[in-house]
Amino acid sequence: MEKRILMGFFALLINAHLLFGQDIQASQVPSVVINNFHKSFSNASDVEWKLQGDLFKVEFETGFLSTDHDAWYDKGGKLIEHKEEISKNDLPSAVRTTIKKDYNNYRVDDVKKVTKGKQVVYTLELKSVREELKVAFDANGKLLSKVLD
Template identity: 30%
Template sequence: MKNLRIIVLAFLPIAFGSCASTIEQPEIPSVVINAVMTKYPDAKDLEWEMKNGIYEAEFDLGKDDYEVWVNAEGTILKVEQEIANTQIPAAVLTKVKSDFKEFKLDDAKRIEIGKAVYYEIELDGTLGDQKVVYSAAGEKQDPAVLMKI
């Protein structure tokens, strides 16, 4: 049993290291960095990852957390911003409260994909939690809409 523990502990760093796709800034094309820094010049604590040829920048801007996806040509494909529930537009908030009366609002994100803006809302319920997606106009969306980048 002790040998099994030692083997598992020895391979944990390898297992987690192989899943990590964190990359250092010198490995990122300047056009990608410039795209993020031009739009968000006050970004703090930048961390970069790459998956399937898409660069993801995670950073803080004021009190908000951001994730920005950029392709190798420097085009921003998607922006996720964590927002306070008070920042959810009235049309969205009214619709969520109407559609999910038995749930309590938890976390919210504002998501831009191209020119479209969506709101992803996490809801807490007695039988479980769920995430829902609405357009800026308050129309419920299929969550798969957030995957199209």
């Protein structure tokens, strides 16, 4: 049994780059991806590239307060997904209204705006004395998912 667990652990380690990405140099990223990234995020700083499966993930910061971003591009340079850290005050008013109505005793933390194509989802953590929730809302304040953390 120990041997099986050990083999599983090593298999996970070997394949971890598929889940978490393999760090790569910008010189290893296709120029079309780099060019499209610079067009979309000309003020990016602290840029780090990873290869996740067949997608190029770029982690970077923008602005005076160093807002965190993650973006995924395909090999052709198409932006597949963009995740950015935002303030709870930047949530759409409908989302803030839903939180105030349904989760009034919770503290809002780790707010992100996730864009995939034309779909925008807001993810965040809600924390109370008794529990922590990870939730996702659409721009109209509709709860899309709720997971006990």
